[in-house]
Amino acid sequence: MxxxxxxxxxxxxxxxxxxxxxxxxxxxxxxxxxxxxxxxxxxxxxxxxxxxxxxxxxxxxxxxxxxxxxxxxxxxxxxxxxxxxxxxxxxxxxxxxxxxxxxxxxxxxxxxxxxxxxxxxxxxxxxxxxxxxxxxxxxxxxxxxxxxxxxxxxxxxxxxxxxxxxxxxxxxxxxxxxxxxxxxxxxxxxxAPSLFSFKIENPMLNDLPGLSFESAEVKLLIPNEKPFKEKGPMVITHWGLSGPAVLKISAWAAREMLHSDYKAQLKINWMGVDRIETVLDILKKAKTEGVKSQVHNVYPEQLAKRFWVKVLEKAKTPDDKRWADISNKELQAIADVLFATTFEVLGKNRYKDxxxxxxxxxxxxxxxxxxxxxxxxxxxxxxxxxxxxxxxxxxxxxxxxxxxxxxxxxx
Ligand SMILES: Cc1cc2nc3c(=O)[nH]c(=O)nc-3n(C[C@H](O)[C@H](O)[C@H](O)COP(=O)(O)OP(=O)(O)OC[C@H]3O[C@@H](n4cnc5c(N)ncnc54)[C@H](O)[C@@H]3O)c2cc1C
Incomplete structure (x- = not known):
């Protein structure tokens, strides 16, 4: 045979x-x-x-x-x-x-x-x-x-x-x-490599490695390409951003990112909510709960304190501001940061897992x-x-x- x-x-x-x-x-x-x-x-x-x-x-x-x-x-x-x-x-x-x-x-x-x-x-x-x-x-x-x-x-x-x-x-x-x-x-x-995390250098991410977000929405804007969007858990690392939402978007945009030499803009909706009004409602609830307190000390339960401090810094909210004194304009500025923070992506980092x-x-x-x-x-x-x-x-x-x-x- x-x-x-x-x-x-x-x-x-x-x-x-x-x-x-x-x-x-x-x-x-x-x-x-x-x-x-x-x-x-x-x-x-x-x-x-x-x-x-x-x-x-x-x-x-x-x-x-x-x-x-x-x-x-x-x-x-x-x-x-x-x-x-x-x-x-x-x-x-x-x-x-x-x-x-x-x-x-x-x-x-x-x-x-x-x-x-x-x-x-x-x-x-x-x-x-x-x-x-x-x-x-x-x-x-x-x-x-x-x-x-x-x-x-x-x-x-x-x-x-x-x-x-x-x-x-x-x-x-x-x-x-x-x-x-x-x-x-x-x-x-x-x-082209796929499944990588993003290198970002920005004061907002400093001192926060390891901090994770349960369901962030990420939007990747590469010059001359259609935008890419993903939602899922995200984590701040020593070099930028990673976690499933970022890895997924890196896979979908693998070739486009190669062509742009890994330079792009990344827009983060930290809470992953669909409308900015929802962020404003969350902030108004915090305001009601902490009306006599400083904005620094009472914040939405979904967020970590050390991240909240960074959000306030970015929104230019004064350190000693009290919730009772916060204007609609200031509230809107905080909501804007939470709904859409834009970072420059400077490169990629290999994802080890x-x-x-x-x-x-x-x-x-x-x-x-x-x-x-x-x-x-x-x-x-x-x-x-x-x-x-x-x-x-x-x-x-x-x-x-x-x-x-x-x-x-x-x-
Ligand atoms: C760190 C890491 C973690 C991962 N974790 C996961 C995970 O948890 N889940 C998941 O779904 N995927 C995961 N992946 C991806 C997954 O490992 C690969 O998609 C998968 O192994 C591909 O299988 P493959 O058989 O095609 O290639 P491989 O598993 O890479 O095997 C190819 C083999 O061919 C051999 N070879 C190459 N050239 C020759 C040659 N000329 N002659 C003889 N032999 C040759 C290589 O030495 C190698 O042993 C991970 C990848 C990495 C790097």
Whole structure:
């Protein structure tokens, strides 16, 4: 019986998921396969290990496929049909079948119940071993060639060559992976970092690192571009602003920010309310409650005192002002600050918990029914090597699981 040889380039999230599923499928249908993962470095699943602060945010507790797609600045259209075949619920079931329970946090992020990425790595290692997947470390693939026979010649850095029936490129954001795809005729779209926080230097943010806002609205204004808007938790850092609202907006505007050299204006609505009148109502309530007190000492319960002091400074409210003496004009000035403070963004900062690259293999060149190249039959892609990226919250891993699962049905 001939043995079908499947080579997976890259021992990361997508590579492991594809290899395990392909080998398990073959086993259950009595097909003889030799599935090999070739990993360039000396360790597997490195990003899984460090992901989610070492806890691995595996997916997101959102099982409505259309809503799930809305979390992808790039790839939403293509992923819609893919998620109809393998979505977050299938990920939860897949891990459950292998003894790993995923639990959701209040914000929807799902982690293994052990709270450590080691659980995911161990699960993959055991499943790969049981299914007979071979994992070869320090096997950097340097070149891929399609032979006239339709098979592939895989050239390893060690000098070794392997002939394969099908190949999957699952090299993540590595530019070397992009080179392999280009060798086989693919186009790589413009690369840009995604999921970053903003560098801002402004006295209003000084001395406030760590201060968070439950639901701020952020609006990003980049010269000559349409404005971007997001809402969600936000945090002041030592270098500017971060947190889900900022990271999300950085993902949506990843390419535009690259083109503007990370210079833009960021307008913050600190309380995330829809109308300035709502801010005025909140301030009037504080005034009623503290009419005999100084404005400095009685403030809306949603705000921290040290932030309130900064708001008053920015609104030019005198230190000794009492609520009883505050004019409508002064009240309006405070409301203006709370509703729309504008900062100059001076640059970007890498977000340590989840960092992805936008750009990769052009999606027009991939058949999403199989995750197979439209240019080079027998070549498959999954994960971050594609021009797909999601916002923070488990969406990037779900892209890897879904693409890898679909590819595994065809490899
Ligand atoms: C710090 C951090 C935290 C993150 N946390 C989360 C999170 O909690 N949730 C989430 O959804 N996403 C998270 N992400 C994003 C997520 O890790 C990636 O989207 C995901 O790992 C992509 O999977 P992949 O298999 O495509 O690529 P990777 O996991 O990056 O794997 C690619 C592999 O290919 C190997 N490789 C590259 N070139 C070659 C070659 N030529 N030959 C052989 N091997 C090669 C690499 O060494 C690597 O092991 C995080 C990212 C970072 C950096």
């Amino acid at each position: 001939s043995v079908r040889k499947i080579i997976i380039v890259g021992g990361g999230a997508a590579g492991f998921f594809a290899a395990i599923n392909a080998a398990e499928n073959a086993k259950s249908s009595n097909m003889a396969v030799d599935v090999q993962i070739l990993e360039a470095s000396g360790a597997i699943l490195k990003k899984v290990s460090i992901s989610g602060g070492g806890r691995c945010n595996v997916t997101h507790n959102l099982f409505e496929v259309r809503a799930f797609c809305e979390r992808y600045p790039r790839g939403a259209k293509e992923l819609l049909s893919a998620f109809q075949r393998f979505q977050a619920r299938d990920t939860v079931d897949w891990f459950q079948k292998r003894g790993v329970t995923l639990v959701a946090e209040a914000d929807g992020r799902m982690f293994p119940d052990t709270n450590t990425s080691e659980t995911i790595i161990k699960c993959f290692q055991e499943a790969a071993a049981n299914a007979g997947v071979q994992v070869k470390l320090n096997h950097k693939v340097e070149s891929l060639r399609r032979l006239e026979s339709g098979k592939f010649m895989v050239q390893i850095r060690t000098g070794e060559t392997i002939e394969a029936d099908s190949v999957m490129i699952a090299t993540g954001s590595s530019t070397f992976g992009h080179t392999l795809a280009k060798e086989l005729g693919h186009t790589i779209t413009e690369l 989840e960092f992805v690259e936008c750009g990769g293999v052009d999606l027009k060149e991939v058949n999403f029914k199989k995750m197979e190249s439209k240019i080079c039959p027998g070549l498959y892609f999954a994960g971050e090597v594609l021009d797909i990226d999601g916002i923070t919250g488990g969406f990037n891993f779900q892209n890897a699981w879904t693409g890898a699962w679909i590819a595994s049905q065809n490899l």
